[in-house]
Amino acid sequence: MSNSNEADLPPNLACLKPIDTLLRCPICFDFLNISMMSQCSHNFCSLCIRKFLSYKLLCPVCNTPMTEQDLRNNRILDEVVQSFLSARQLLSRANFESPPISPKT
Amino acid sequence: MSNSNEADLPPNLACLKPIDTLLRCPICFDFLNISMMSQCSHNFCSLCIRKFLSYKLLCPVCNTPMTEQDLRNNRILDEVVQSFLSARQLLSRANFESPPISPKT
Numbered sequence: 001m002s003n004s005n006e007a008d009l010p011p012n013l014a015c016l017k018p019i020d021t022l023l024r025c026p027i028c029f030d031f032l033n034i035s036m037m038s039q040c041s042h043n044f045c046s047l048c049i050r051k052f053l054s055y056k057l058l059c060p061v062c063n064t065p066m067t068e069q070d071l072r073n074n075r076i077l078d079e080v081v082q083s084f085l086s087a088r089q090l091l092s093r094a095n096f097e098s099p100p101i102s103p104k105t
Numbered sequence: 106m107s108n109s110n111e112a113d114l115p116p117n118l119a120c121l122k123p124i125d126t127l128l129r130c131p132i133c134f135d136f137l138n139i140s141m142m143s144q145c146s147h148n149f150c151s152l153c154i155r156k157f158l159s160y161k162l163l164c165p166v167c168n169t170p171m172t173e174q175d176l177r178n179n180r181i182l183d184e185v186v187q188s189f190l191s192a193r194q195l196l197s198r199a200n201f202e203s204p205p206i207s208p209k210t
């Protein structure tokens with residue numbers, strides 16, 4: 001995914017950091033891309049977890065034995081990621097545009 | 106859950122509405138409480154879906170046949186709900202406190 005995903009949150013949006021962290025893949029650390037959930041309730045990008053399982057048949061987070069057949073699409077997470085990215089962008093703009101803050105020197 | 110969950114978003118936080126909508130249970134319309142995901146990737150409060158399934162063994166969203174055994178905890182959603190509620194509260198406060206807006210009459 002694009003580098004813009006890795007942009008730091010402005011200080012006044014620091015409260016969004018916990019959601020940002022939750023929505024990232026524990027393998028690639030980017031936002032979840034086609035989220036797949038294991039039976040142990042851990043979530044990964046579809047490509048990331050399939051690559052990992054071709055190497056060993058364990059959950060990369062908790063080491064529970066698992067196979068590709070145990071994966072289930074977690075579609076709502078993909079929608080939350082998209083809505084979060086839109087909201088974050090709109091809030092950043094709003095915060096930068098409205099209160100005139102003295103520029104950093 | 107509490108009525109405060111049903112509070113309308115202030116106009117400057119309207120961009121959070123899509124996330125708010127995604128995080129609600131399609132049975133009770135409150136925020137997901139102990140999220141359970143079906144095989145068809147639909148999410149419900151644990152209590153709401155168990156009550157529903159005692160009545161008929163179908164997904165309430167897409168009518169796919171299902172049983173309680175097909176449900177899987179979607180723990181990340183519970184965490185997203187909590188983080189979202191905290192962020193929303195902090196952003197509402199920030200927005201209400203900083204710019205002095207003329208009071209509605």
Ligand SMILES: [Zn+2]
Nearest residue numbers: 025028045048
């Ligand atoms: Zn990934």
Ligand SMILES: [Zn+2]
Nearest residue numbers: 040042059062
């Ligand atoms: Zn796991």
Ligand SMILES: [Zn+2]
Nearest residue numbers: 130133150153
């Ligand atoms: Zn419910």
Ligand SMILES: [Zn+2]
Nearest residue numbers: 145147164167
């Ligand atoms: Zn369904």
